[in-house]
Amino acid sequence: MTLELISFIVLAFVAIATAVGMLVSRNAIYSALFLVLNFITVAVFYLFLGAPFIAMAQVTVYAGAIMVLFLFVIMLLGAESIAGEFNLRKAIFPGSLALILAAESAYLLITRARPAGAIVPPDAAANTVTNLRDLGSALFSQYLLPFEVTSILLLVAMVGAIVLIQREKRVP
Amino acid sequence: MIPINYYIVLSAVLFTMGVVGVLVRRNALIIFMSIELMLNAANLAIVAFARAQEITANKPLFEGQIFVFFVIAVAAAEVAVGLALIVEIFKSKRSIDVDQMSSLKG
Numbered sequence: 001m002t003l004e005l006i007s008f009i010v011l012a013f014v015a016i017a018t019a020v021g022m023l024v025s026r027n028a029i030y031s032a033l034f035l036v037l038n039f040i041t042v043a044v045f046y047l048f049l050g051a052p053f054i055a056m057a058q059v060t061v062y063a064g065a066i067m068v069l070f071l072f073v074i075m076l077l078g079a080e081s082i083a084g085e086f087n088l089r090k091a092i093f094p095g096s097l098a099l100i101l102a103a104e105s106a107y108l109l110i111t112r113a114r115p116a117g118a119i120v121p122p123d124a125a126a127n128t129v130t131n132l133r134d135l136g137s138a139l140f141s142q143y144l145l146p147f148e149v150t151s152i153l154l155l156v157a158m159v160g161a162i163v164l165i166q167r168e169k170r171v172p
Numbered sequence: 173m174i175p176i177n178y179y180i181v182l183s184a185v186l187f188t189m190g191v192v193g194v195l196v197r198r199n200a201l202i203i204f205m206s207i208e209l210m211l212n213a214a215n216l217a218i219v220a221f222a223r224a225q226e227i228t229a230n231k232p233l234f235e236g237q238i239f240v241f242f243v244i245a246v247a248a249a250e251v252a253v254g255l256a257l258i259v260e261i262f263k264s265k266r267s268i269d270v271d272q273m274s275s276l277k278g
Contacts, residue, residue, distance in 0.1 A: 094195030157249035164256035
Protein backbone atom coordinates (compact mmCIF):
# COMPACT_ATOMS: atom_id res chain seq x y z
CA MET A 1 0.00 0.00 0.00
CA THR A 2 1.36 3.31 -1.01
CA LEU A 3 1.00 6.50 0.94
CA GLU A 4 -1.52 7.87 -1.59
CA LEU A 5 -3.72 4.84 -1.23
CA ILE A 6 -3.66 4.98 2.56
CA SER A 7 -4.53 8.68 2.61
CA PHE A 8 -7.26 8.07 0.03
CA ILE A 9 -8.83 5.37 2.19
CA VAL A 10 -8.65 7.49 5.34
CA LEU A 11 -10.19 10.47 3.56
CA ALA A 12 -12.88 8.31 1.98
CA PHE A 13 -13.73 7.03 5.45
CA VAL A 14 -14.00 10.60 6.72
CA ALA A 15 -16.19 11.60 3.77
CA ILE A 16 -18.57 8.68 4.25
CA ALA A 17 -18.66 9.08 8.03
CA THR A 18 -19.52 12.77 7.76
CA ALA A 19 -22.24 11.99 5.20
CA VAL A 20 -23.72 9.44 7.60
CA GLY A 21 -23.44 11.97 10.42
CA MET A 22 -25.35 14.49 8.35
CA LEU A 23 -28.10 11.97 7.68
CA VAL A 24 -28.63 10.83 11.26
CA SER A 25 -28.14 14.06 13.25
CA ARG A 26 -31.34 15.19 14.90
CA ASN A 27 -30.09 18.75 15.15
CA ALA A 28 -30.00 20.55 11.79
CA ILE A 29 -26.96 22.62 12.84
CA TYR A 30 -24.93 19.47 13.44
CA SER A 31 -26.04 18.23 10.03
CA ALA A 32 -24.84 21.44 8.41
CA LEU A 33 -21.47 21.27 10.18
CA PHE A 34 -21.01 17.63 9.17
CA LEU A 35 -21.72 18.67 5.61
CA VAL A 36 -19.05 21.40 5.82
CA LEU A 37 -16.53 18.77 6.86
CA ASN A 38 -17.67 16.55 4.00
CA PHE A 39 -17.19 19.37 1.47
CA ILE A 40 -13.70 20.09 2.76
CA THR A 41 -12.81 16.39 2.45
CA VAL A 42 -14.03 16.39 -1.14
CA ALA A 43 -11.89 19.49 -1.74
CA VAL A 44 -8.86 17.46 -0.65
CA PHE A 45 -9.88 14.80 -3.17
CA TYR A 46 -9.85 17.50 -5.86
CA LEU A 47 -6.28 18.32 -4.87
CA PHE A 48 -5.45 14.62 -5.29
CA LEU A 49 -6.97 14.77 -8.76
CA GLY A 50 -4.83 17.72 -9.80
CA ALA A 51 -7.61 20.32 -9.73
CA PRO A 52 -6.40 22.96 -7.24
CA PHE A 53 -8.71 25.66 -8.60
CA ILE A 54 -11.79 23.50 -8.14
CA ALA A 55 -10.60 22.58 -4.66
CA MET A 56 -10.36 26.23 -3.65
CA ALA A 57 -13.70 27.04 -5.28
CA GLN A 58 -15.19 24.14 -3.34
CA VAL A 59 -13.90 25.50 -0.03
CA THR A 60 -14.89 29.12 -0.64
CA VAL A 61 -18.21 28.64 -2.42
CA TYR A 62 -19.55 25.43 -0.91
CA ALA A 63 -18.02 25.19 2.54
CA GLY A 64 -17.89 28.96 2.88
CA ALA A 65 -20.78 30.75 1.22
CA ILE A 66 -23.44 28.08 0.75
CA MET A 67 -23.14 26.46 4.16
CA VAL A 68 -23.04 29.83 5.94
CA LEU A 69 -26.30 30.62 4.16
CA PHE A 70 -27.70 27.30 5.38
CA LEU A 71 -26.63 28.01 8.96
CA PHE A 72 -28.14 31.48 8.79
CA VAL A 73 -31.47 30.10 7.65
CA ILE A 74 -31.45 27.33 10.26
CA MET A 75 -30.82 29.85 13.03
CA LEU A 76 -33.24 32.39 11.55
CA LEU A 77 -36.05 29.87 11.53
CA GLY A 78 -35.00 28.43 14.87
CA ALA A 79 -35.27 25.17 13.00
CA GLU A 80 -32.57 23.26 14.85
CA SER A 81 -34.81 20.38 15.71
CA ILE A 82 -38.23 21.30 14.38
CA ALA A 83 -40.17 18.33 13.08
CA GLY A 84 -38.43 16.13 10.60
CA GLU A 85 -38.35 13.53 13.34
CA PHE A 86 -37.23 10.18 12.08
CA ASN A 87 -40.17 7.84 11.71
CA LEU A 88 -39.13 4.24 11.15
CA ARG A 89 -42.42 3.08 9.68
CA LYS A 90 -42.47 5.86 7.11
CA ALA A 91 -38.80 5.26 6.31
CA ILE A 92 -39.16 1.61 5.35
CA PHE A 93 -40.45 2.15 1.81
CA PRO A 94 -38.05 4.92 0.74
CA GLY A 95 -35.25 3.16 2.59
CA SER A 96 -35.80 -0.01 0.60
CA LEU A 97 -35.87 2.02 -2.64
CA ALA A 98 -32.53 3.53 -1.68
CA LEU A 99 -31.17 0.08 -0.87
CA ILE A 100 -32.17 -1.08 -4.35
CA LEU A 101 -30.34 1.90 -5.85
CA ALA A 102 -27.24 1.14 -3.78
CA ALA A 103 -27.31 -2.55 -4.71
CA GLU A 104 -27.73 -1.79 -8.39
CA SER A 105 -24.95 0.77 -8.52
CA ALA A 106 -22.68 -1.63 -6.64
CA TYR A 107 -23.52 -4.39 -9.12
CA LEU A 108 -22.81 -2.14 -12.11
CA LEU A 109 -19.58 -0.90 -10.58
CA ILE A 110 -18.34 -4.40 -9.91
CA THR A 111 -19.29 -5.88 -13.27
CA ARG A 112 -18.85 -2.98 -15.70
CA ALA A 113 -16.15 -0.77 -14.25
CA ARG A 114 -12.95 -0.69 -16.21
CA PRO A 115 -10.17 -2.49 -14.40
CA ALA A 116 -7.37 -0.16 -15.47
CA GLY A 117 -7.06 3.61 -15.40
CA ALA A 118 -4.98 4.30 -12.35
CA ILE A 119 -4.94 7.92 -11.33
CA VAL A 120 -1.46 9.27 -10.87
CA PRO A 121 -1.31 11.88 -8.13
CA PRO A 122 -0.41 15.22 -9.66
CA ASP A 123 3.25 16.01 -9.90
CA ALA A 124 4.54 19.35 -8.74
CA ALA A 125 3.86 20.90 -12.15
CA ALA A 126 0.13 20.32 -11.89
CA ASN A 127 -0.20 22.61 -8.91
CA THR A 128 1.78 25.50 -10.22
CA VAL A 129 0.56 28.85 -11.40
CA THR A 130 0.77 27.78 -15.05
CA ASN A 131 -2.07 25.34 -14.55
CA LEU A 132 -4.27 28.04 -13.07
CA ARG A 133 -3.29 30.54 -15.75
CA ASP A 134 -4.19 28.10 -18.52
CA LEU A 135 -7.49 27.32 -16.84
CA GLY A 136 -8.27 31.01 -16.50
CA SER A 137 -7.46 31.79 -20.09
CA ALA A 138 -9.58 28.85 -21.26
CA LEU A 139 -12.44 30.13 -19.09
CA PHE A 140 -12.22 33.64 -20.51
CA SER A 141 -11.69 32.76 -24.16
CA GLN A 142 -13.18 29.45 -25.21
CA TYR A 143 -15.84 29.38 -22.49
CA LEU A 144 -16.61 33.09 -22.32
CA LEU A 145 -20.26 32.75 -23.35
CA PRO A 146 -21.18 30.14 -20.69
CA PHE A 147 -19.33 32.28 -18.16
CA GLU A 148 -21.40 35.35 -19.02
CA VAL A 149 -24.60 33.28 -19.01
CA THR A 150 -23.68 32.10 -15.52
CA SER A 151 -23.44 35.70 -14.38
CA ILE A 152 -26.95 36.34 -15.70
CA LEU A 153 -28.15 33.22 -13.90
CA LEU A 154 -26.64 34.43 -10.62
CA LEU A 155 -28.25 37.85 -11.09
CA VAL A 156 -31.64 36.26 -11.75
CA ALA A 157 -31.27 34.05 -8.67
CA MET A 158 -30.36 37.08 -6.56
CA VAL A 159 -33.36 39.08 -7.79
CA GLY A 160 -35.59 36.04 -7.31
CA ALA A 161 -34.44 35.51 -3.74
CA ILE A 162 -35.00 39.19 -2.87
CA VAL A 163 -38.48 39.17 -4.43
CA LEU A 164 -39.42 35.98 -2.59
CA ILE A 165 -38.23 37.19 0.80
CA GLN A 166 -39.72 40.69 0.48
CA ARG A 167 -42.69 41.38 2.72
CA GLU A 168 -45.90 41.98 0.84
CA LYS A 169 -46.92 45.60 0.84
CA ARG A 170 -50.22 46.15 2.58
CA VAL A 171 -52.72 47.63 0.16
CA PRO A 172 -54.59 50.39 1.98
CA MET B 173 -1.49 5.27 -7.76
CA ILE B 174 -5.19 5.30 -7.01
CA PRO B 175 -7.42 3.48 -9.50
CA ILE B 176 -10.20 5.65 -10.90
CA ASN B 177 -12.67 2.98 -9.83
CA TYR B 178 -12.12 3.97 -6.21
CA TYR B 179 -13.18 7.53 -6.91
CA ILE B 180 -16.23 6.33 -8.80
CA VAL B 181 -17.21 3.99 -5.96
CA LEU B 182 -16.79 6.80 -3.43
CA SER B 183 -18.87 9.10 -5.60
CA ALA B 184 -21.59 6.46 -5.93
CA VAL B 185 -21.65 5.90 -2.16
CA LEU B 186 -21.96 9.63 -1.45
CA PHE B 187 -24.66 10.00 -4.09
CA THR B 188 -26.65 7.11 -2.63
CA MET B 189 -26.42 8.70 0.80
CA GLY B 190 -27.84 11.89 -0.66
CA VAL B 191 -30.72 9.88 -2.12
CA VAL B 192 -31.32 8.21 1.24
CA GLY B 193 -31.41 11.63 2.90
CA VAL B 194 -33.95 12.97 0.41
CA LEU B 195 -36.16 9.91 0.76
CA VAL B 196 -35.97 9.30 4.50
CA ARG B 197 -35.65 12.65 6.24
CA ARG B 198 -38.67 14.93 6.57
CA ASN B 199 -36.94 18.20 7.43
CA ALA B 200 -36.89 20.37 4.27
CA LEU B 201 -33.49 21.84 5.16
CA ILE B 202 -31.90 18.40 5.56
CA ILE B 203 -33.42 17.33 2.26
CA PHE B 204 -31.87 20.38 0.65
CA MET B 205 -28.48 19.55 2.17
CA SER B 206 -28.78 16.02 0.80
CA ILE B 207 -29.30 17.47 -2.66
CA GLU B 208 -26.07 19.43 -2.22
CA LEU B 209 -24.36 16.18 -1.23
CA MET B 210 -25.56 14.54 -4.45
CA LEU B 211 -24.34 17.46 -6.58
CA ASN B 212 -21.00 17.19 -4.85
CA ALA B 213 -20.75 13.46 -5.52
CA ALA B 214 -21.45 14.08 -9.21
CA ASN B 215 -18.75 16.76 -9.28
CA LEU B 216 -16.26 14.35 -7.77
CA ALA B 217 -17.02 11.79 -10.48
CA ILE B 218 -16.64 14.43 -13.22
CA VAL B 219 -13.25 15.58 -11.91
CA ALA B 220 -12.07 11.97 -11.57
CA PHE B 221 -13.06 11.20 -15.16
CA ALA B 222 -11.44 14.43 -16.36
CA ARG B 223 -8.22 13.44 -14.59
CA ALA B 224 -8.29 9.98 -16.18
CA GLN B 225 -8.80 11.60 -19.59
CA GLU B 226 -5.89 13.93 -18.91
CA ILE B 227 -3.64 11.01 -18.16
CA THR B 228 -4.75 9.19 -21.30
CA ALA B 229 -4.17 12.27 -23.45
CA ASN B 230 -0.98 13.08 -21.55
CA LYS B 231 -1.60 16.83 -21.64
CA PRO B 232 -3.57 19.19 -19.40
CA LEU B 233 -7.27 19.41 -20.24
CA PHE B 234 -9.60 21.87 -18.53
CA GLU B 235 -13.01 20.93 -19.85
CA GLY B 236 -13.98 18.82 -16.84
CA GLN B 237 -12.80 21.38 -14.31
CA ILE B 238 -14.58 24.22 -16.10
CA PHE B 239 -17.76 22.18 -16.20
CA VAL B 240 -17.52 21.54 -12.45
CA PHE B 241 -16.92 25.26 -11.92
CA PHE B 242 -20.20 26.01 -13.69
CA VAL B 243 -21.97 23.33 -11.66
CA ILE B 244 -20.76 25.02 -8.46
CA ALA B 245 -22.03 28.40 -9.69
CA VAL B 246 -25.43 26.94 -10.55
CA ALA B 247 -25.57 25.22 -7.14
CA ALA B 248 -24.97 28.59 -5.46
CA ALA B 249 -27.85 30.15 -7.41
CA GLU B 250 -30.07 27.19 -6.60
CA VAL B 251 -29.34 27.46 -2.87
CA ALA B 252 -30.21 31.15 -2.78
CA VAL B 253 -33.62 30.62 -4.38
CA GLY B 254 -34.34 27.36 -2.55
CA LEU B 255 -33.61 28.79 0.88
CA ALA B 256 -35.78 31.82 0.10
CA LEU B 257 -38.61 29.43 -0.76
CA ILE B 258 -38.07 27.47 2.47
CA VAL B 259 -38.19 30.69 4.51
CA GLU B 260 -41.45 31.66 2.78
CA ILE B 261 -42.96 28.23 3.44
CA PHE B 262 -41.93 28.48 7.08
CA LYS B 263 -43.57 31.90 7.34
CA SER B 264 -46.91 30.63 6.08
CA LYS B 265 -46.95 27.16 7.67
CA ARG B 266 -44.79 27.67 10.78
CA SER B 267 -43.13 24.35 9.92
CA ILE B 268 -40.63 22.91 7.48
CA ASP B 269 -41.80 19.33 7.78
CA VAL B 270 -42.41 18.19 4.22
CA ASP B 271 -45.20 15.88 5.35
CA GLN B 272 -47.25 18.91 6.38
CA MET B 273 -46.97 20.61 2.99
CA SER B 274 -50.04 18.89 1.62
CA SER B 275 -52.30 21.83 0.80
CA LEU B 276 -52.29 20.94 -2.90
CA LYS B 277 -53.29 17.35 -2.24
CA GLY B 278 -56.43 16.45 -4.21
